[in-house]
Amino acid sequence: DAKTxxxxxxxxxxxxxxxxxxNHSTISGTDYIHWYRQLPSQGPEYVIHGxxxxxxxxxxxxxxxEDRKSSTLILHRAxxxxxxxxxxxLRDDKIIFGKGTRLHILP
Amino acid sequence: xxxxxxxxxxxxxxxxxxxELRCDPIxxxxxxxxxxxxxxxxxxxxxxxxxxxxxxxxxxxxDRFSAERTGGSVSTLTIQRTQQEDSAVYLCxxxxxxxxxxxxxxxxxxxxxxT
Numbered sequence: 537d538a539k540t541x542x543x544x545x546x547x548x549x550x551x552x553x554x555x556x557x558x559n560h561s562t563i564s565g566t567d568y569i570h571w572y573r574q575l576p577s578q579g580p581e582y583v584i585h586g587x588x589x590x591x592x593x594x595x596x597x598x599x600x601x602e603d604r605k606s607s608t609l610i611l612h613r614a615x616x617x618x619x620x621x622x623x624x625x626l627r628d629d630k631i632i633f634g635k636g637t638r639l640h641i642l643p
Numbered sequence: 644x645x646x647x648x649x650x651x652x653x654x655x656x657x658x659x660x661x662x663e664l665r666c667d668p669i670x671x672x673x674x675x676x677x678x679x680x681x682x683x684x685x686x687x688x689x690x691x692x693x694x695x696x697x698x699x700x701x702x703x704x705x706d707r708f709s710a711e712r713t714g715g716s717v718s719t720l721t722i723q724r725t726q727q728e729d730s731a732v733y734l735c736x737x738x739x740x741x742x743x744x745x746x747x748x749x750x751x752x753x754x755x756x757x758t
Binding site (some may be wrong): 623 | 676687688734736743749751752
């Protein structure tokens with residue numbers, strides 16, 4: 537079973553920042569928080585991951601709560617191409633994907 | 644460099660036939676994973692390999708499903724006596740290792756249709 541909770545769907549306007557939340561209250565001390573996204577008709581794509589500190593890369597930023605029970609994926613300036621299902625997962629051997637958040641970008 | 648490749652990209656088979664799906668991971672990646680995704684559903688974990696060993700096969704849906712990996716590289720997922728409920732996209736991913744900090748790289752998938 538997935539160990540994370542995400543909203544089923546979200547909407548955002550193009551060229552605006554998007555904050556995608558994820559709750560993982562049962563996270564253990566060694567679990568990394570990973571985010572993937574799946575564009576329509578494609579395989580999942582790695583976005584970002586972190587353990588405790590906030591992380592930035594060319595695709596997004598990851599903000600991790602101090603108690604690590606929640607995190608937020610931040611897309612700084614959404615484009616139409618960012619419309620996808622975003623999965624927040626706790627990295628384990630198996631990697632259990634939940635249902636993710638379907639992000640709609642409005643032009 | 645080359646990413647994860649899967650073949651065939653599409654496979655249509657008749658109910659009751661056996662199928663083999665192939666995954667070529669990124670060179671040097673020791674961990675390999677198989678998932679399937681039914682239409683409109685999330686990803687369902689099937690099995691993973693560390694090297695040629697599969698420590699946990701509990702995700703395989705039934706004993707009709709099997710997987711092997713040879714030479715620490717190519718993996719094949721075999722479905723015997725296919726059923727219509729086996730229709731799905733089968734995705735393969737690889738990573739440098741199974742440790743918690745390693746990200747996975749996914750292939751484009753094989754779309755299996757059982758008629």
